[in-house]
Amino acid sequence: MTVPRRTFVTGGAALAAGAALGLPAGLACAQVAIGDMRIDVVSDGNLTLPGGFIFDPMPQDQLLPILEKYGQSPDVLTPPCNVTLMRHGARTVLFDVGSGPDFSPNSGILLASLEALDVSPDDITDIAFTHAHPDHLWGLLDDFDDPLFPTANYMIGKAEWDYWMNPNTVDQIGEARASFAVGAQRRLGMIQDQIAFFDDGDEIMPGVAARATYGHTPGHMALEVRSGTEAVMILGDCIGNDHIAFAKPEWNSGSDQDPETAATTRLSLMDQLAHEQTRVIGYHLSGNGVGYVDKTADGYAFVAEG
Incomplete structure (x- = not known):
């Protein structure tokens, strides 16, 4: 299918947790403590997508009853965009940077969400990317196309970097996603002297380990934050909706660049997360994205926290 330009709707991710913290509506966040690490989940707005962007490859006769059960329209999707901020010692870390000002007219409220927590771009010491799709990467630059986080160190999976920086990707990715490749190459190229690469299993900083979750993009990574027996898995888009x-x-999803690999990844990860009862933060999961994976009789379910 041809995917139209994605749009964000700001102000749709206000959470009760954020209200309790005194944050303005639309910038609300959740807090998670893992040992001495403080994690805040803040909003970069909401996507508005045609349902077919995800649902077209799926068996429609089986799909519709499931969507009805979940109260989900088959025609329009409005998932939130949940950005994770971690503060640990001298480090202030962002996992992904939102969409910035260039992806759609209503996108890019991350800075306002961070400001509500008294965090400025200059405070960010490290940025780790789950992958390089626009709603996770394009917030790298400001309105003047200058790097928004001037003192940050950057990290990305090596396979993800190699894919997007390959000059052939723009011709091979397909017309609907060609702008993704152009935008990724331009932005990643601007930080290539400040970026470090990691692979599956690497500890990218104290308490944070990379987990290969390929399929949504060729080098997609989830990041596990752990202290002793406490852990949370920052999913990115390897589990893309609730x-x-x-x-x-x-089932194959139209949002994944390699649908078969992505489905295999989801099944394996769901099984692990449900078995271990690991808390998750999902970029596009409902509310603030924080919760657990529960095994059901015929699949899995997202159990939102709070």
Whole structure:
């Protein structure tokens, strides 16, 4: 299918947790403590997508009853964009940077969300990317196309970097995503002297380990934050929604660049997360994205926290 330009709707991610913290509506966040690490989940707005962007490859006769059960329209998706901020010792870390000002007219409220926590771009010491799709990467630059986080160190999976920086990708990715490749190459190229690479299993900083979750993009990574027996898995988009991805993780999704690999990844990860009862933060999961994976009789379910 041809994917139209994605749009964000700001102000749709206000959470009760954020209200309790005194944050303005639309900038609300959740807090998670892992040992002495403080994690805040803040909003970069909401996507508005045609349902077919995800649902077109799926068996429609089986799909529609599941969507009805979850109260999800088959025509329009409005998932939140949940950005994770971690503060640990001298480090202030962002996992992904939102969409910035160039992806759609209503996108890019991350800076306002950080400001509500008294965090400025100059405070960010490290940025780790799950992958390089626009709503995770394009917030790298400001309105003047200058790097927004001038003192940050950057980290990305080596396979993800190699894919997007390959000059052939723009011709091979397909017309609907060609702008993704152009935008990724331009932005990543501007920080190539400040970026470090990691692979599956690497500890990218104290308490944070990389987990290969390929399929949504060729080098997609989840990041596990752990202190002793406490852990949270920052999913990025390897589990991309809280309805069909849980109910039928084995189904191919139109949002994934390699749908078959992504489905295999989801099944394996869901099984682990449900078995270990690891807390998760999902970039596009409902509310603030914080919760657990629960095994059901015929699939899995997202159990939101709070």
